[in-house]
Amino acid sequence: MNKKGTIGVLQITRFGDLIQTLIACKELKKQYPEYELVLICREKFGKQLEFILNETFDKIIYLNLKDIIETPDSIRPGLKNISQFIQDINSYKLDILINLSWSLSSQYLATMIEAKNYMGLKADRCLRPQTKDYWSTLVFSSVMRGLLNPFNIIDIYKGMLGAKRKVIEHNECLNDSNTIILHPFASQDEKSWSIDKWIEIIYQLLKRNPDFNIHIVGSKKDEQKSESFLSSKLLHPFQDRIAVDVGLNTIEETYKLALNARLFVGSDSMVGQLCALAGLQTLTLSKGPVRPHETTPYGSRNYNIKLKDQKKDLPYQLVLSSIQQLILNGSIKYQQLKKEVPIKSLRLTNIYESYFSEEGFFSLKEIQGDENLHSAFRVVYKILWAYYIDGIELNCTPPKLTKKSVGQLKSYMPAFEQLFELIDFGKKYSINIYNELDKDGPEIAVLKEYSEKLTEIDHLQIYLRNNFPMLGPIVDFFTVKKANLPGTHIEEIAGQSVLVYEDYSNLISALYELVIGIIKANDDDFKKQISHEVNE
Amino acid sequence: MSNLSQELEREVHNINNKIKEGIELNDEEMLIMVLSGLLSEEQNE
Numbered sequence: 001m002n003k004k005g006t007i008g009v010l011q012i013t014r015f016g017d018l019i020q021t022l023i024a025c026k027e028l029k030k031q032y033p034e035y036e037l038v039l040i041c042r043e044k045f046g047k048q049l050e051f052i053l054n055e056t057f058d059k060i061i062y063l064n065l066k067d068i069i070e071t072p073d074s075i076r077p078g079l080k081n082i083s084q085f086i087q088d089i090n091s092y093k094l095d096i097l098i099n100l101s102w103s104l105s106s107q108y109l110a111t112m113i114e115a116k117n118y119m120g121l122k123a124d125r126c127l128r129p130q131t132k133d134y135w136s137t138l139v140f141s142s143v144m145r146g147l148l149n150p151f152n153i154i155d156i157y158k159g160m161l162g163a164k165r166k167v168i169e170h171n172e173c174l175n176d177s178n179t180i181i182l183h184p185f186a187s188q189d190e191k192s193w194s195i196d197k198w199i200e201i202i203y204q205l206l207k208r209n210p211d212f213n214i215h216i217v218g219s220k221k222d223e224q225k226s227e228s229f230l231s232s233k234l235l236h237p238f239q240d241r242i243a244v245d246v247g248l249n250t251i252e253e254t255y256k257l258a259l260n261a262r263l264f265v266g267s268d269s270m271v272g273q274l275c276a277l278a279g280l281q282t283l284t285l286s287k288g289p290v291r292p293h294e295t296t297p298y299g300s301r302n303y304n305i306k307l308k309d310q311k312k313d314l315p316y317q318l319v320l321s322s323i324q325q326l327i328l329n330g331s332i333k334y335q336q337l338k339k340e341v342p343i344k345s346l347r348l349t350n351i352y353e354s355y356f357s358e359e360g361f362f363s364l365k366e367i368q369g370d371e372n373l374h375s376a377f378r379v380v381y382k383i384l385w386a387y388y389i390d391g392i393e394l395n396c397t398p399p400k401l402t403k404k405s406v407g408q409l410k411s412y413m414p415a416f417e418q419l420f421e422l423i424d425f426g427k428k429y430s431i432n433i434y435n436e437l438d439k440d441g442p443e444i445a446v447l448k449e450y451s452e453k454l455t456e457i458d459h460l461q462i463y464l465r466n467n468f469p470m471l472g473p474i475v476d477f478f479t480v481k482k483a484n485l486p487g488t489h490i491e492e493i494a495g496q497s498v499l500v501y502e503d504y505s506n507l508i509s510a511l512y513e514l515v516i517g518i519i520k521a522n523d524d525d526f527k528k529q530i531s532h533e534v535n536e
Numbered sequence: 537m538s539n540l541s542q543e544l545e546r547e548v549h550n551i552n553n554k555i556k557e558g559i560e561l562n563d564e565e566m567l568i569m570v571l572s573g574l575l576s577e578e579q580n581e
Contacts, residue, residue, distance in 0.1 A: 012574075014581070063574075065574055065575070065578055068571070068574075069540065069571075069575075071540070072538035072539060072540045072541075073538070073539045073540065074539060074540060074543065075540055075543045075544055075547065075568065075571065078540065078571050079564065079567050079568065079571065082567050082570055082571055083563075083567055086567075103573065103577055104573045104577075105569075105570055105572075105573025105574045105576075105577055106573075108566060108569045108570045108573055109570050111566060112563070112566055112567065112570065124560075125560035125561050125566070126555050126558065126559075126560055126561070127555055127561070127569065
C-alpha cells in the first residue's frame with residue numbers, strides 16, 4: 001500500500017495513558033490504513049505493551065531515560081543523547097506530530113521535534129504552552145482542572161486524531177468462562193479499598209458461586225499486600241479456586257487471561273483498561289480522586305461505583321450485590337440493589353453504567369437517577385463542545401433533577417447575563433482595536449486604553465467564574481483560546497480576537513438556552529407529578 | 537545529589553531567569569528543559 005503520510009504520536013506518560021492512546025489510534029489506523037503511525041513512548045511502559053502496540057503502530061520509538069543520561073557526572077552526554085534521540089525521530093519526516101501526553105517535558109519535547117503540523121500541547125521558545133486545535137484547548141482548559149469534563153479521555157484523543165467515532169457493542173451473551181479477574185490494588189492508597197473487605201467479598205463470591213474461580217492480579221509492588229489473600233484463614237477452604245498472580249504475570253499474560261475471563265473487578269487502574277481492551281466486562285470501584293466520566297474502561301455495559309464522600313467507605317453489601325448481579329445477569333439493576341442493600345448505603349455512592357450514544361460517544365448513565373448540578377452542566381457542555389468542536393448534534397435527554405438542583409441551576413441565570421455583557425464589551429473593544437490599527441496612523445495611547453479595558457474584562461470574568469464555578473469550562477476555554485490567537489502581525493491577531501469573542505458570545509447564548517431547556521423539562525415534570533398526586 | 541542534578545538545577549535556574557526577562561531559549565536550553573522535565577517526572581513516579 002502506498003504511504004500517504006506519517007503521523008507521529010507522542011505519549012510519554014504511563015501504562016494507562018498508553019492503553020488509552022492505543023485504543024484511539026487503533027480506530028484511526030482502521031479508518032486510514034494508508035498513513036504510517038509512529039509511536040514515541042517510554043521504554044519502561046511501551047516495551048511491556050509491545051505485543052498489542054505492534055498491531056496498530058508501524059514503528060515504535062522508545063525513550064529510555066537511563067540510556068540517555070548515561071552518567072550521573074555531567075549533563076553533557078545526556079544533552080548529546082537527547083539531541084540524537086530527537087534527530088532519530090526527525091528522520092521519519094513527520095507530517096503531523098500529535099502530543100497526547102499532558103506533561104511539561106512532553107510539551108518541550110514536542111517543540112523540538114520537526115513536523116509539518118502539530119496537534120496537542122507544545123511550548124514556544126519562552127516555554128509558554130501553545131495549543132491550536134480545539135480538543136487540546138478543551139483538555140488544557142477544562143479536563144486538567146475540574147469535574148465538568150463530560151468526555152472519556154479516549155473520545156478526546158479520537159477527536160484530536162480525527163478518528164471517526166463508532167459505537168462499540170458489548171457482547172450481549174454471557175460467556176461460559178467462570179473466571180473473575182480481581183485487581184484490588186491501586187497506584188495511590190486513597191484509591192484502594194481495604195484488603196480485609198476484599199477477602200470478605202472473595203469469600204462470599206466463591207461460596208455463592210461454586211463453579212467460579214478468582215485470579216488476583218497486580219504488579220511486583222503489590223506483592224506484600226497480596227500475601228494477606230494467601231494467608232487468610234477465611235479463604236483457606238477456597239485456596240484451590242484462588243490464583244494469586246501478583247508480581248508474576250506479564251501484562252501480556254494478564255491480557256490473555258482477560259481474553260478468556262468473565263468479569264473484571266478492581267480499582268481505577270490500567271488493569272481495568274487492559275481488560276476492557278480484551279473485551280471483558282468491568283466493574284470499577286472508585287475511591288479518592290477518580291473521575292468516572294474520564295477514565296471508566298472504554299466499552300459498553302461497564303460499571304463504575306464511585307464513593308461520594310471520601311470520609312466514608314464503599315459499602316460492602318453494595319459491592320457484593322453488584323458483582324453477584326453481574327455474574328448472574330451481566331448487568332446491575334437498581335431495583336435488585338434496593339432489595340439487597342440498605343438505602344443509606346446506596347446513597348453513599350453514584351453507580352454508573354457505560355453505553356455509547358448513537359453518535360459514538362462513550363457515555364455514563366447514573367442507574368439510581370441521582371443527578372445534580374454537576375450532571376446537568378456536564379450534559380450541556382457535552383452538547384456544546386460536540387457541536388462546536390466536531391459539528392455533531394448530540395441527542396441527549398435532559399437529566400432529571402431534584403427541586404434543589406433546579407433551584408441551583410436557576411441561580412445561574414443572572415451570571416449568564418453578566419458574562420454575556422462582559423463578552424459583548426470584549427467584542428466591542430476588540431473591534432475598536434482592529435479599527436484603530438486599520439487607520440493610517442494608529443494612536444498608541446488609544447490602543448493602550450482599549451487593551452486595558454480588555455484586561456479589566458478578563459479579570460471580571462475570572463471573578464464571575466470563581467463565584468459561579470459551573471461557568472469555569474467555558475470561561476477557561478476562551479481564556480486559553482485568546483492566549484493562543486493565530487496570526488503573524490498585530491492587525492491579524494486583533495481580527496482573530498474579534499472572531500473569538502464572536503464565538504464566545506454565541507456559545508454563551510447556546511449554553512443559556514440549553515440550561516433553560518433543562519429547567520423547563522424538570523419544571524414540567526414537577527407539575528405533572530403534582531397533578532398526578534392531586535388526581536390520585 | 538549527583539553532579540548531574542546539581543548542574544541541571546543551576547542551568548534551569550539560569551534559564552528561568554532568561555524567561556523572566558522574555559528572552560527566547562536556544563536549542564541547547566530547550567534540551568536542558570526536556571531533560572530536566574523527564575528526570576523530575578521519573579523521580580515522581
